[in-house]
Amino acid sequence: MRSPLHMREHLENLGRSAEGFVSSAGRLAMMLGHAAVYAVVPPIKFRNIFKQMEFVGVQSLFVVVLTGTFTGMVLALQSFNALKRFGAESMVGPTVALSMARELGPVLAGLMVTGRAGSAMATELGTMRVTEQIDALFTMAINPVKYLVVPRVIAGVCMFPLLTVITDFVGVIGGYLVGVKLLGINPGVYIGRTVDFVQVDDIFTGLMKSVVFGLITSLAACYYGFYTTGGAEGVGRSATSSVVLGSVLILISDYLMSSFLA
C-alpha cells in the first residue's frame, strides 16, 4: 500500500499540472483577446503585417507547391488503382479534386507551414524573450503583443487560405498529369467529371478550415515564443512545443470542422 506521503506527492503533482494547464489556457485566451483588440486599434503597422505575410506566405510557396503536387500525383495513382476494379477510372479527377479541396489542401498546407513558419516564429520570439528584447519593447512604451503578435496572427489568418488555394490547384494539376499523361485517362472526361462533381462549397469548406488553421498555428507559435523561459534550451523547447501543439490542434480541429461543415 502506498504511504500517505506518496499520495500527497501525487496529488500535488496533479494539482500543479492542472494549474499549469488552466493558466496556460488562460494566457493563450488573453493573448488572443489582446491580439484581436490591438489588431483594430490604430496605429496599424502595415509594414510589419506585410513583412510577416511575405514570410508566412511567399517563403512557404516552394514547400506547399512541392507537397501539393506530389500529394495530387499519388492520390491519382492510388485512386486509379482502386477505381479501376469497379471500372470507375473516370472518377479519379473528382476524387483528387474533392480530397484536395476539402481535406488535404488545407491540412497539408497547414502542417507544412506550421513546421516551417510556426517553428521560426516561436524561435524568433523566444530568442527575443530570452535576450530581453521583448522587455526592451515594454520599456520603450511599445506594446509587444501589438508589435509582434498581431502582425503574425494576421499574416497566418490571411496567408493560410491563399496557400491552401495554391496547394489545391497544384494538387489537381499533379493529379491531372498522372491521370491523363501517365495512366491514359481521357482529358475531356477527367476535366468534365471534376467540374461536374466539385462544388464551390467544397472549396469554401477547405478555405474556412485554413483560416482556423492559420489562427491556431500563428497563435501557438506566438504564445510559446512569447512566454519562453530558460535560455537557448527554452527557445528550442518553445519551437518544438509550438509545432506539436499547432499540428495536433490542426488535426483535431479538422475533424471537428469536418463534422460540422459536412
Next chain:
Amino acid sequence: MIKIIDLKKAFGPKKVLDGVNLEIEAGKITVIIGRSGEGKSVLVKHIIGLLRPDSGKIIFEDMELTAMKERDWNEARKRFGMLFQGAALFDSMTVAENVGFPLKEHTDLDDADILKTVREKLRRVGLVGVETMMPAELSGGMKKRVGLARAIVMDPEIVLFDEPTTGQDPIMSDSVADLILETQRALKTTYVVISHDIPLTYKIADKIAMLHEGRIIAEGAPDEMRRNPDPILRQFLEGRAEGPIKVY
C-alpha cells in the same frame, strides 16, 4: 525624485523583495549593489513597470507608479530609458534603426531628422560611422554603447542600467563607467544603476544602496559607505568569501 516604500515581491515561496525602502534623488546617480540573485533586477523592473509588486508603493514625482493602469504606464514609460544587461538590441535592425526605433514609434519626425538625432546620440556615446552595422557585428562594449544611445534617444528623465559592466574586461568596464559619468553630467538625467562591480560603483555613484535578503541594509554617499562598519556591507565591498554572507 523616486520614492520606493515598503516594496514586497515574492515568486512562489521565495521572497525576493521583502520591504524595500529607498529614495532616488533626481539628477544624481544612484547605484544599487548586492549579490547576484538578490533581486536587484527585480527592483528595477518594478520601477519601470515590467513587474507588479505584491504590496508597497513606488512614487515618481506626483504619480504612484505601482497603482497605474497599463494604458497610463505607456505614457509614463516615455519618461524612462533602460539599458539592459545584454543591451537587448533588436537583431533584425541596423544600429541606426535600433537607436531611432523609439523616435519612429512615438514621434512624427521624418527619417532625415531621426537619422540626425541618432547620429548625435551615437556621437555622445562615442560611436561614429556604425549606423549601418548589424548588432551581430558589434563587440560587447559597442553593443552597450548603442543600447545606451537608444535608452537616451527620447531624452528621458530617468535612465535605468541593469549590470552595465557584466561580461566586460576591466578596461572596458572603466570605459563604460566614464561613459555613464559623461552622459549623466551632460544630460543631468537621473541614473539608477544596478551592479556588483565595486570599482564602477565607487567611480560613478552619488549614492550607494545595498540590497540584501530583500531589503536595503545600508545606503549613503560613497564616503559614508566606505566608513560604514556593517559586516555584511564590508564583506561585499571588500569581496571576501568569509563573513556573515554565506557562499553556496
